[in-house]
Amino acid sequence: MQKSYETVFIITPVLSDDQAKETVSKYKKMLTDNGCKIVNEDHWGLRKLQYPIQKKTTGFYHVFEFQAEPAFIAELEVVYKRDERLLRFLTVALDKHAVAYSERKRNKTKVVA
Numbered sequence: 001m002q003k004s005y006e007t008v009f010i011i012t013p014v015l016s017d018d019q020a021k022e023t024v025s026k027y028k029k030m031l032t033d034n035g036c037k038i039v040n041e042d043h044w045g046l047r048k049l050q051y052p053i054q055k056k057t058t059g060f061y062h063v064f065e066f067q068a069e070p071a072f073i074a075e076l077e078v079v080y081k082r083d084e085r086l087l088r089f090l091t092v093a094l095d096k097h098a099v100a101y102s103e104r105k106r107n108k109t110k111v112v113a
Contacts, residue, residue, distance in 0.1 A: 006091070045060065045061065046058055047061050
């Protein structure tokens with residue numbers, strides 16, 4: 001049975017916009033190729049980091065909300081760890097309350113826009 005997850009990763013600011021987009025599309029393809037259903041995708045853009053990571057003070061933030069088999073998360077995080085373009089990543093399982101909250105948040109932003 002698939003569970004809901006949210007993963008956020010920070011891409012190094014040294015990359016060009018095209019390279020950053022290629023990195024994001026690589027992970028999006030990886031998710032879809034492994035049978036994950038992407039519920040939401042959000043690009044937060046270049047943001048200042050709270051503290052320097054690898055002597056970098058900014059990074060490109062990207063978030064995926066998706067549904068996947070629990071066993072796939074370990075594979076995904078191994079790929080994240082091996083990718084030197086990523087400064088940091090975090091994947092969390094969403095419970096029913098978090099899923100409902102993010103759904104409300106998405107719907108609210110669509111109504112305003």
